[in-house]
Amino acid sequence: MYKAPLQDLHFALDAVIGTGVLAGCEPFSDYSPDFALDVLQEVGRFAEGVLDPLYASADRESAQWSADGVRTPSGFKEAYSQFVADGWPQLRGQPQYGGQGMPTLLVTAVEEILAAGNLSFRLCQLLTQGAVEAITHCGSDAQKRVYLPKMVRGEWTGTMNLTEPQAGSDLSLLRTRAVPSGDHYLLSGQKIFITYGEHDLSSNIVHLVLARIDGAPPGVKGISLFIVPKFLPDAEGAPGRRNDLRCTSIEHKLGIRGSPTCSMLYGEQGGAVGYLLGEAHHGLEYMFVMMNAARLGVGVEGYAMAERAYQQALGWAQSRVQGKPPGPSSPAPLSIVHHYDVRRMLLTMKSQIEAMRYLALYAAAQLDIGLHHADESVRVAAGLRGDFLIPIVKGWSTETGFELCSLGVQVHGGMGFIEETGAAQPLRDARISTIYEGTTGIQAADLTGRKLFRDGGKVFLALADEIAASLNSFGSGPPEAQSICAAAADALVQLRQSTSALLQLMSADAAQGGAVAVPFLRLAGLTLGGWMMAKAAHAAAMRLSEGAPEGQRDFLAAKVQSARFYGDYVLPQTLALAQIVKGGADCVTTSDPALF
Numbered sequence: 001m002y003k004a005p006l007q008d009l010h011f012a013l014d015a016v017i018g019t020g021v022l023a024g025c026e027p028f029s030d031y032s033p034d035f036a037l038d039v040l041q042e043v044g045r046f047a048e049g050v051l052d053p054l055y056a057s058a059d060r061e062s063a064q065w066s067a068d069g070v071r072t073p074s075g076f077k078e079a080y081s082q083f084v085a086d087g088w089p090q091l092r093g094q095p096q097y098g099g100q101g102m103p104t105l106l107v108t109a110v111e112e113i114l115a116a117g118n119l120s121f122r123l124c125q126l127l128t129q130g131a132v133e134a135i136t137h138c139g140s141d142a143q144k145r146v147y148l149p150k151m152v153r154g155e156w157t158g159t160m161n162l163t164e165p166q167a168g169s170d171l172s173l174l175r176t177r178a179v180p181s182g183d184h185y186l187l188s189g190q191k192i193f194i195t196y197g198e199h200d201l202s203s204n205i206v207h208l209v210l211a212r213i214d215g216a217p218p219g220v221k222g223i224s225l226f227i228v229p230k231f232l233p234d235a236e237g238a239p240g241r242r243n244d245l246r247c248t249s250i251e252h253k254l255g256i257r258g259s260p261t262c263s264m265l266y267g268e269q270g271g272a273v274g275y276l277l278g279e280a281h282h283g284l285e286y287m288f289v290m291m292n293a294a295r296l297g298v299g300v301e302g303y304a305m306a307e308r309a310y311q312q313a314l315g316w317a318q319s320r321v322q323g324k325p326p327g328p329s330s331p332a333p334l335s336i337v338h339h340y341d342v343r344r345m346l347l348t349m350k351s352q353i354e355a356m357r358y359l360a361l362y363a364a365a366q367l368d369i370g371l372h373h374a375d376e377s378v379r380v381a382a383g384l385r386g387d388f389l390i391p392i393v394k395g396w397s398t399e400t401g402f403e404l405c406s407l408g409v410q411v412h413g414g415m416g417f418i419e420e421t422g423a424a425q426p427l428r429d430a431r432i433s434t435i436y437e438g439t440t441g442i443q444a445a446d447l448t449g450r451k452l453f454r455d456g457g458k459v460f461l462a463l464a465d466e467i468a469a470s471l472n473s474f475g476s477g478p479p480e481a482q483s484i485c486a487a488a489a490d491a492l493v494q495l496r497q498s499t500s501a502l503l504q505l506m507s508a509d510a511a512q513g514g515a516v517a518v519p520f521l522r523l524a525g526l527t528l529g530g531w532m533m534a535k536a537a538h539a540a541a542m543r544l545s546e547g548a549p550e551g552q553r554d555f556l557a558a559k560v561q562s563a564r565f566y567g568d569y570v571l572p573q574t575l576a577l578a579q580i581v582k583g584g585a586d587c588v589t590t591s592d593p594a595l596f
Contacts, residue, residue, distance in 0.1 A: 002052045002308055004044030004113045007555060008354070010037045013109065015539035016358045016532060021105070021365045025372035028103045036106045039091075043110050046086060047117030050079050055118050058258030059425050063199070065250045065260070070198040073258045076121060080154075080201040088114075089125060089154030093132065097148040104296075108364040111297055112357070115304035119429050120258030124157055124196045126297045130290035131158025131208050135227070138278035138286045146233050147206055157202045160290050161191040161209040161228075161264060169442060171284060172219040176211040176266065178226060178274060186271025187211050187228060190263065193436070197262030198230075198247035204239045205230040208290065209266070209274060210283050217281065225283035226274030228266065244272040255428030292390055294437045296363065299393035302401030303356035305430040309408030310349040312423060316412050317342050336411075344569070345411050349404045351566040354559075355529030356397045358536060363389035384459045388451045389528075395443035395518070396525025398433035405430045444517035447524070453506050453513070457499055464499075467492055467531045474534060478541035480560045481534065487567030488530035494578035495527040501582045515588035516581045523577040530571050537563030 014033035022028040058073035083089065092107045093099020114122040132151050135143060150156040167173035176189025187209060191197075198205065207228040216222030231239035244267055251261040266272040278286050317337040324332035325339050336342045363386055370383025405427040409416035416423040434440050452460060471492070474485045502520055506513035540559035548556055 002048060002055070002116055002311060004040065004047055004117075005307060006037065006040055006044055008357070009040055009109050009112070011536070011540075011555075011559065012354075012358055012361055013037075013105070015543075016536050017105065017361050017365055022103060022368055022372075024374050024378065025103070025368060026374060027101055027372050028368065031103055031106065036109065039102075039106060040109055040113065042086075043088065043113050046083070046088070047113045050082060051114065051117035051121055054079060054121065054258070056422055056425065058118065058120050059255075059429075062252075062257035063250055063260035065247065069200060070247055070250060070260045070262065072199050072201060072260065073120075076258065077201060079118075079121060080124070083125075084154035089128070090152055092129060093148075093152030094136065097136075097144070097152045099152045103368045104364040105361060105368055108296065108300055108361055111300050112304045112307070112360075115301045116308045118258070119301060119305060120256045122301075123256065123259045124199070124201060125154070126294060127160055127195050128154070128156075128158040129297070130160055130294045131206055133293045134208055134225070134277065134286055134290045137289050138225070138282075139227075143227060143275065143277070146237050147227065147229075150204070150237070151206060155202060156204040156206055156229075157196060157199070158206045158208065159194050159197050160287070160294070161194055161197070161207050162287065163193045164190060165192055169439065171210065171223060174210055174212055174223060176209065178211040178213045178224060178276075179271060180213070181271070181273075183275075185211075185213070185226060185274045185276060186267065187226060187274045188267025188271055190265055192263045193251070194262045194264050195436075196260060197264045198250075199260055203231075204233075207245070207264070208277065208287070210287060211274070213280055220284050222281055223283040224280045225277045225286045227277050228272050228274040232273055244269045253432075255425070255431055291437060292387075295390050295394040295443070296360070296367075298433050298437045299356075299390075299395075299397040300360055301433045302394075302398035302430065303353050303360070304401075305426045305433070306349060306353050306356075306401040306404035306408075309405040309423070309426040309430075310346070310353060312426070313349065313408040313411035314346060316415075316421075316423070317346060320413075342411060345407050347562065347565040348569070349407055351533070351562040351570060352400055352404060352529070354536065354562055355533050355566060355570075356393075356400060356525075358532035359389070359525070359528050360393050360397060362532065363393050381462070385463060388447075388459045388463070391438075391443035391447040391451065392521060392525050392528065394437065395434075395440045395447070395521045396529075398430070399440055399522065400525070402427070402430045402434055440518055440521070441514075444521040445514060447521050448502060448506065448513050448517045449510070452499070453503065453510075457503055460499055464492060464496055467528075470531065471534055474538045477538050478545050480541040480544075481537035481563065484530070484537045484563040484567035485534045487571045488527070488534045491527040491530050491571045491574040494574045495523055498523055498578045498581040505585060509589075512585040512589050515585040519577045519580040519584070523574055523581060526571060526574050526577070530566065530574075533563040533566045 013036050054075045061073040064071045090099045091102045095101045178185040178187050209226045209228045234240035247262045248265050249263045320336045321333045322336050366382045366386035370386050373379045409423045412423045415421045471485050471489045537560050540556040544556050
């Protein structure tokens with residue numbers, strides 16, 4: 001049974017990210033960690049009381065396809081109605097379209113709870129929010145008036161339509177056509193892997209579809225983005241006649257089975273009506289607006305599923321009585337949480353979940369500052385930093401999250417391999433997170449190519465200098481926090497050296513950078529996570545030394561314990577990763593595929 005980690009999230013927002021992080025952002029002048037806690041308590045009740053009870057049953061039942069449409073698992077329609085009635089879709093939306101205008105920082109914490117409560121359910125809103133972002137940034141005033149109020153309120157949902165059978169990550173191969181027809185276009189083609197492309201939760205589904213206008217330039221430069229609603233809005237903006245599109249099937253998947261992953265067919269009867277979003281031939285650029293929002297959200301999924309797996313593994317370890325730890329004085333029998341290797345596994349899970357959570361929230365705050373701070377120079381710097389962090393959050397959190405879900409199965413022993421215990425479902429659900437919205441390799445290429453190489457590492461170096469100054473400032477703090485600070489400082493040295501080596505490597509041969517891009521991304525994630533854990537340990541130790549209330553002392557001591565483990569057991573991995581980045585490219589680039 002999932003419990004929203006409210007105390008952990010409040011500590012993250014209050015002590016690690018900081019109470020004044022959004023100072024200077026006028027739209028968020030009323031924000032505070034205590035206000036955020038009120039919101040998180042409410043969404044926690046929804047996740048625990050409504051979503052969690054559907055988690056296992058939706059996996060067993062799955063979404064169901066028929067020629068008449070797609071039926072979501074039992075309970076999803078009622079849960080979605082309550083989700084909308086409670087106003088959760090409006091949290092991030094702009095006030096002029098009915099939204100509440102909450103900061104991305106708070107929304108990211110909310111999304112962790114929703115994702116851990118029921119990932120299959122939460123995915124519908126993830127895609128809708130991406131579509132809202134794209135229409136908000138790129139749509140005409142008329143398009144915003146028609147679509148945004150209903151999508152922000154959750155009355156209509158949205159999708160992203162990129163992939164085709166012959167065009168996965170290489171979107172230059174897209175074949176979906178768009179033919180001009182008066183004030184709109186007629187689209188024809190097939191799209192696959194469309195999350196919530198068809199369902200029974202909302203009265204309309206607004207598809208954002210990548211297509212090529214006839215006569216457009218070849219490759220990605222000729223791709224445009226279109227709004228293609230399931231039902232065409234009438235003069236009053238209500239769903240009107242059915243558009244020429246349908247879901248031909250849904251996938252049978254390893255995980256997230258309650259979420260329908262659809263194959264969509266457009267234009268069987270002459271062409272699906274689509275409205276150009278923004279300018280022609282800028283579709284990929286606009287789609288990245290959706291992708292950036294989604295990539296942060298998918299990164300959150302990674303550690304959210306690990307949090308769920310950790311809670312389940314901890315409960316099992318505390319209740320499962322088996323053997324006794326080494327030592328002549330150990331009584332027998334004891335629950336397995338007393339066994340040293342089980343402690344190692346649980347600390348591995350707990351410490352890295354905390355590090356990923358802190359880093360994702362920090363990145364979210366940078367995005368908020370980058371959009372809303374009163375000082376332009378601060379806005380620009382934060383925006384670039386947030387952009388730099390997105391592929392790290394997405395790639396590192398999903399890869400690590402999946403590994404931790406696997407470790408959760410291991411804590412259960414043989415019972416973890418049995419579906420009835422439920423330990424396997426988070427593992428299966430988390431597996432897709434490293435793949436969709438850009439694989440880890442794509443995130444690493446984005447990080448090293450677009451984010452690092454394009455400016456010679458200036459954004460990273462500014463961040464590294466800030467990290468070093470932050471760690472130095474902890475030098476006079478409580479001794480309990482010193483080991484993680486020292487380990488984080490050592491890891492930062494490795495990351496600096498690896499960044500310099502990588503930039504030199506890419507300057508000589510850009511292709512070689514791809515051979516070590518994923519190890520570099522992981523190195524960056526572990527190191528930045530170490531900085532976050534040092535901040536957490538320092539804050540927790542300071543509060544303990546200042547006489548924290550008795551009811552908080554165990555919680556704060558646990559934060560110091562997690563950080564110590566992260567420094568002693570997790571951060572040493574940076575040495576090996578740095579070694580790979582500095583010298584491991586050639587063995588990949590000179591390898592012979594014929595010998596595989």
